[in-house]
Every structure is written in C-alpha cells, then in structure tokens.
Amino acid sequence: MRYKILSVDDSKxxxxxxxxxxxLYDCDILEGANGVEGLALATKETPDIILLDVTMPVMDGVEMLTKLKADPVLKSIPVIMLTAEGGKEHVLKIAKIGVRDYIVKPFKEELLVQKVGRIIDLKPITDAPAKAKSIFDPATLLVVEDKPAIFAQIQEGLKHTPWQVHGVASTGEAIDFCGRTAVDLVMISLSLPDESAFTLFRVLRTNLKTKYTPIFGLVVKTDVAAQQMAQQVGFTGIATKPIDISELESKVAKAMNLDTSLRYFKNESDLLIMSLPEVVTPTVINEVTGYIKGKVAEAVDSGINKAVFDLHEVKRLDMNIIKMLLTAMQTCREVALQYSLVGNSTLLADCKGYEDTRNWQFHDSIADARQGLQKLAGAPA
Amino acid sequence: MPAIQEIPEAVFQETITRAVQEVFKTMLNQNVTHVPMNAEETKACLGLDTPHVVSTVGFIGSINGLIYLYMQDAFAAQCAGNMLGMDAAEIKEAGDETVNDAIGEITNMTVGTFKNQLSDKGFPCKLTIPSILRGSNFQIESITAATRRTYKFAIGPNSLIADLLMQPPSE
Incomplete structure (x- = not known):
C-alpha cells in the first residue's frame, strides 16, 4: 500500500x-497551497499524514488544524507542523490543539523523513517486481566485530561470493558506514562491550535506510542467553562461532532473499541440468527441493523436454538425497520430461544398497546423458 | 522583559547572523561570514544599480518590523537551484517565479529564526507572508519611527545584505 502524505504550504x-x-520512498505526495485546499484534499484523499505550515494566506495552518481536529473523520490523521514559527509560546499553543510533531524551518530533508518515518511505515522504493536478486549479484555486507580474527575468517570464507564484506570494530563506525552506504546485511557481534550490539540494532531499526536490512547476531555457540535475547529483540538470524562458512553463506543468502537456484539448475539448449555439489548438506537438499517444481515447469514452458541430474561430484548417497532425487524424477514424469543421471562409481555402488535405487544407471558425463536421451526419444514407442 | 530600545546592538547583530548562518548551512550547505561595514559602506550597499532580488518578511507582536534580504539576480538563481536540486538550465526554464518563491522561503526561514530567538527572549511576535521586489535601480526608505540596522554577509564569492527595520508596538 502506498502511503499518502499531504503537504500544505503556500511555498511551492x-x-x-x-x-x-x-x-526514494514508496509514497504519494499530495499538495495544498493553503488551509482551504488542505482541508479539501484531506477530506477527498484521507492522507496517512499531513505536513502543515502555519503562516499561509486564505486559511492559515492553525485554523486548518482546528477544523481537522473538529472533524470526526479527519481528526485521527497525524499532523506534523512544518513551519518557521518556532517561538516556545506558539509551539505550546499549537501542541494543545493536537499535533504529533513539530519541525521548525530551516530543516534537513533527513530529519523530515525520519520524523514521518516514526509515524508511518515508510518503505524505500525497491526495483520490485523486477527479477529477484541472485546469488551471483553483488551485495554489501557489514560485519561489526571488535575481534579482527573473526572478521578475517568471514571475509576469507565468503571471498568466492560476489559480496563485498566490510568490517568495523565499533557501533559508531557502523552507524557512519550505514549512513553513507547501502548495506544489504549487517552482522553484529553480540559480545561487543556494554551490550552495544543491542543498542546498535535499535538504532539501525529506527533508521529508514536500515529499517528492513537483515541483521544477524554473531555469538559463541554456547552463549544461549545472548542468542535468546537477540531473537527476542528481533535479530533476523544468528550465526554462531566457530563460524561454519557454508552455513553462514546459506543463511545470508536466505535472509537477503537471494535466488540460489542458479547454483543447482541451468538450461542448456534442449536440456534442464540439475547439479548437486560434492557435499549435499540438509540446506542444499531444502533449497533444491524447494526449486524443483518451479524449475521443471519453467523448462517445459520454454520448450525443454529432457533433464539430466548431474551427481558426478557427489561423494556419498544417503536417504535424504535419494528422497530428493525421487521427488525430482516424479516431477519430471508428471510433465513427460525424460531424465537421465550422471554419476560416478561410488554412487553406483551406494545405489545397490537401497531398494529404490538398485536399478539406477549413471552416465559418465552430461554429453553421454544427452546422447542417451536423444536415442531414447528416437526409439520406437 | 527589557524594552526593545534597551536591547544592545550586539544582540541584534548576533541574532541575525545566527539566523542567516543557520538557514544557509541547513538548506544550502553554505557557510556565511558577517562582514562589518562603516556608515558609508552601509549607505552604498542599499543603493542598487545592478539587477537584484529583494525579499521581505515582517513580524508583528511585541516588536514590529521587517527584514529585507538583498541578493544579486544571479546569486538568487543559484540559491534557488541549490535549494530545489535544479541546475542552471532548469532554473532558467522554471522562470523568475520559481526563484522568487525560493528566495521568499529563504527569507521566511531567516526572519522566522530571527524572530523565534526574539520570542524566546520575551518578545513574542508572528510572521507575515513573504513578498518580493525585483529591480536594478531603486532604494528602500524606512519610516522615521523605525530603527534601521543593516548587515552584510559573505557567502562564498557572493554577498547578502540583511536590512532590519524595527519599531516598538504602537500603544
């Protein structure tokens, strides 16, 4: 829902x-040049907030405010006075009529946005509904950690990603950094002195630029109390030390709502290829399982009628992987998509140990699998 | 509360300087320096012979007065552009009305900041609506009952004149 902000000021x-x-925010600005126009617009549009000047011709801001507050429909619309009239007596008089806030001109745009943002849930305009960001897109991560070794470990661990990982040691530096840079995710060490991680969290949440930025707490695995506290105040997630980089990467990608499907799925001419990594963790299984239906449908929709499940890197087969593969096969069968497997000798041996996989056959490469599928397609029914 | 005549000259100078500095720093990110003038320089700066924009806002209450801000045409356009986020071509296209409105608002904020300080010192008053004069060969005269104080400010390579005309309220 786009918010409506009514600005009533005789100054264009x-x-x-x-x-x-x-x-830069998802809102519409309505304009009135005096109290009469302001009241008419307020009645017609029912804005979510009104920014009201005092000294105006035709009907001044005090009269408009008084009329607003006397109207049962309009009286609940929050009003911020935005005026050069800032004498104490004047402010008190207007406050008695009922305003949510008072900004004395001259004013910084940031202050105005901040005060309005405290009353309505202003959201920055995003590129939505454009394509979701993918795991291969650049992003900016900020690590607030006073222990250089931890920061170095995170930076080193994520260096294969397109993400830029910045480190600061104090909350002050973090606030400065977030003020001048658009940050996609913040990780804050919960062991910063004086519980300043929680203070920083609150500051970031009240700042419009970082209001919706995912924030992770970095904490020692055994410090359950800090983890609980972080969850209670609303941290997006927790990353425990010692840091498991692949787990952290998955959590970060999920928190940033990144499309990770390209890690596992690609369309190559007439083929949908699903590749699994060497180590298939529960996270990988969850991700792949979540993408299967959509990716198969997408492939069929674009004219692809064959699929290859490329497992040649997989070191070991287990029931979870088998279940996922069975789901993938069933999905392919439902849309008449022919499929084939690429694997290695270890997998072939593992397959003999399970009832469901005893008859699985593997090709040595994707090229072989493609050839096999083509032959199958050409074979008489 | 002291009578208006008892307020030392330095207080007016300090109050208007702070007001101009605050408005130009906040709205235009420009630093302002007060430039002292002797009587002759003061008289000379109010006699205009180049295109100027002169904007005024009054205040009425425990003290009645008017403050005029004088700036050269080109500087006025530059200030308007800066405040509205427009470049020189856009300001030219937007026309004099846009510049007038922006300069009127700068004056409104400056006089507001000035009179709010006076209000807090015990002289409550209200602002009037801005008005604008444009021209290149005119001089504003004050009425005899008014006290006139003129201040010059340097803003980068440009000058701004603040002309304060004040009188106590009529009984």
Whole structure:
C-alpha cells in the first residue's frame, strides 16, 4: 500500500523540497497551497499524514488544524507542523490543539523523513517486481566485530561470493558506514562491550535506510542467553562461532532473499541440468527441493523436454538425497520430461544398497546423458 | 522583559547572523561570514544599480518590523537551484517565479529564526507572508519611527545584505 502524505504550504519551494525528500520512498505526495485546499484534499484523499505550515494566506495552518481536529473523520490523521514559527509560546499553543510533531524551518530533508518515518511505515522504493536478486549479484555486507580474527575468517570464507564484506570494530563506525552506504546485511557481534550490539540494532531499526536490512547476531555457540535475547529483540538470524562458512553463506543468502537456484539448475539448449555439489548438506537438499517444481515447469514452458541430474561430484548417497532425487524424477514424469543421471562409481555402488535405487544407471558425463536421451526419444514407442 | 530600545546592538547583530548562518548551512550547505561595514559602506550597499532580488518578511507582536534580504539576480538563481536540486538550465526554464518563491522561503526561514530567538527572549511576535521586489535601480526608505540596522554577509564569492527595520508596538 502506498502511503499518502499531504503537504500544505503556500511555498511551492517547500512543497518541492518535500517531494524531493520522499522521492526514494514508496509514497504519494499530495499538495495544498493553503488551509482551504488542505482541508479539501484531506477530506477527498484521507492522507496517512499531513505536513502543515502555519503562516499561509486564505486559511492559515492553525485554523486548518482546528477544523481537522473538529472533524470526526479527519481528526485521527497525524499532523506534523512544518513551519518557521518556532517561538516556545506558539509551539505550546499549537501542541494543545493536537499535533504529533513539530519541525521548525530551516530543516534537513533527513530529519523530515525520519520524523514521518516514526509515524508511518515508510518503505524505500525497491526495483520490485523486477527479477529477484541472485546469488551471483553483488551485495554489501557489514560485519561489526571488535575481534579482527573473526572478521578475517568471514571475509576469507565468503571471498568466492560476489559480496563485498566490510568490517568495523565499533557501533559508531557502523552507524557512519550505514549512513553513507547501502548495506544489504549487517552482522553484529553480540559480545561487543556494554551490550552495544543491542543498542546498535535499535538504532539501525529506527533508521529508514536500515529499517528492513537483515541483521544477524554473531555469538559463541554456547552463549544461549545472548542468542535468546537477540531473537527476542528481533535479530533476523544468528550465526554462531566457530563460524561454519557454508552455513553462514546459506543463511545470508536466505535472509537477503537471494535466488540460489542458479547454483543447482541451468538450461542448456534442449536440456534442464540439475547439479548437486560434492557435499549435499540438509540446506542444499531444502533449497533444491524447494526449486524443483518451479524449475521443471519453467523448462517445459520454454520448450525443454529432457533433464539430466548431474551427481558426478557427489561423494556419498544417503536417504535424504535419494528422497530428493525421487521427488525430482516424479516431477519430471508428471510433465513427460525424460531424465537421465550422471554419476560416478561410488554412487553406483551406494545405489545397490537401497531398494529404490538398485536399478539406477549413471552416465559418465552430461554429453553421454544427452546422447542417451536423444536415442531414447528416437526409439520406437 | 527589557524594552526593545534597551536591547544592545550586539544582540541584534548576533541574532541575525545566527539566523542567516543557520538557514544557509541547513538548506544550502553554505557557510556565511558577517562582514562589518562603516556608515558609508552601509549607505552604498542599499543603493542598487545592478539587477537584484529583494525579499521581505515582517513580524508583528511585541516588536514590529521587517527584514529585507538583498541578493544579486544571479546569486538568487543559484540559491534557488541549490535549494530545489535544479541546475542552471532548469532554473532558467522554471522562470523568475520559481526563484522568487525560493528566495521568499529563504527569507521566511531567516526572519522566522530571527524572530523565534526574539520570542524566546520575551518578545513574542508572528510572521507575515513573504513578498518580493525585483529591480536594478531603486532604494528602500524606512519610516522615521523605525530603527534601521543593516548587515552584510559573505557567502562564498557572493554577498547578502540583511536590512532590519524595527519599531516598538504602537500603544
């Protein structure tokens, strides 16, 4: 839902500045040049918030505010006065009529956005519904950690990703960094002194730029109390030390809502290829299982009628992998997609140990599998 | 509360300087320096012979007065562009009305900041709506009952004149 902000000011300049201030946020700005226009717009549009000047021709801001508060429908619309009238007596008089906040001109655009953001849930405009960001897109991660070794471990561990990992040692540096850079995810060490990780979390959550940024707590595995506290205050996730990099990478990708399917699925001319990594963790199984239906449907929709499950890197077969593969096979059968397996001798041996896989056959390469599928397609029914 | 005549000259200078500095720093990110003038320089700066924009906002209450801000045409356009996020071509296309409105708002904020300080010192008053004069050969005269104070400010290579005309409220 797009919020409506009504700006009532006789100065076109102020109305332009307000529009400029909110142009990066998902909201509509309505404009009135005096109290009469302001009231008419408020009645017609029922804005979510009103920014109201005091000194205006035709009907001033005090009169408009008084009329708003006397109207049973409009009285609940929050009003922020935005005016050069800032004498204490004046402010007190207006506060008595009922305003949510008071900004004295001159004002910084950031202050205006911040104050409005405290009243309505302003969201930055995103590129949505554009394509979701993928695991191969760049992202900026900030690690707030006073122990350089931990930061170095995270940076080194994630260096194969396109993500830029920045490190700062204090909350002050983190706030500065987030002020000047668009950060996609923040990791905060929960062992920073004086519980400052929680203070930083609150600061980031009140800042519009980082209000929706995923925030992870970094904590020693055994410090259950800190983990519980982080979950209670609303940290997006927890990464435990010692850090398991592949687990952290998966959690980060999930928190940033990244499309990880390209790790496992690709379309190659007439073939849908699903590849599994050397070590198939439960996270991998969850991810792949979640993508199977969509990827198969997408392939069929684009004219592909064959699939290869490439397991040649997989070191060991277990029931979870088998279940996932059976799901994939069933999905292919449902849409008449022919499929074939690529594997290695270890897998072939493992297959003999399970009832469901006893008859599975593997090709040595994707090229072989493709050839096999082509022959099958050409064979008489 | 002291009578308006008892307020030392330095207080007015300090109050208007702070107001101009605050507005230009906050809205235009520009630093302002007060430039002292002698009587002759003061008289000369109010006699305009190049295109100027002069904007005024009044205040009415325990003290009545007007503050005029004088700036050269080109500087006024530059300030408007800076404030509205427009480049020189866009400002030219937007026209004089846009510049007038922006300069009116700068004056409104400056006079507001000035009079809010006076209000907090015990002289409550209200602002009037801005008005704008444009021209290149005119001089504004004050009425005899008014006290006139003129201040010059340097903003980068440009100048801004603040002309304060004040009188106590009529009984």
């Amino acid at each position: 300049t102020v109305r332009i500045i307000i529009k400029k201030a909110f142009k």
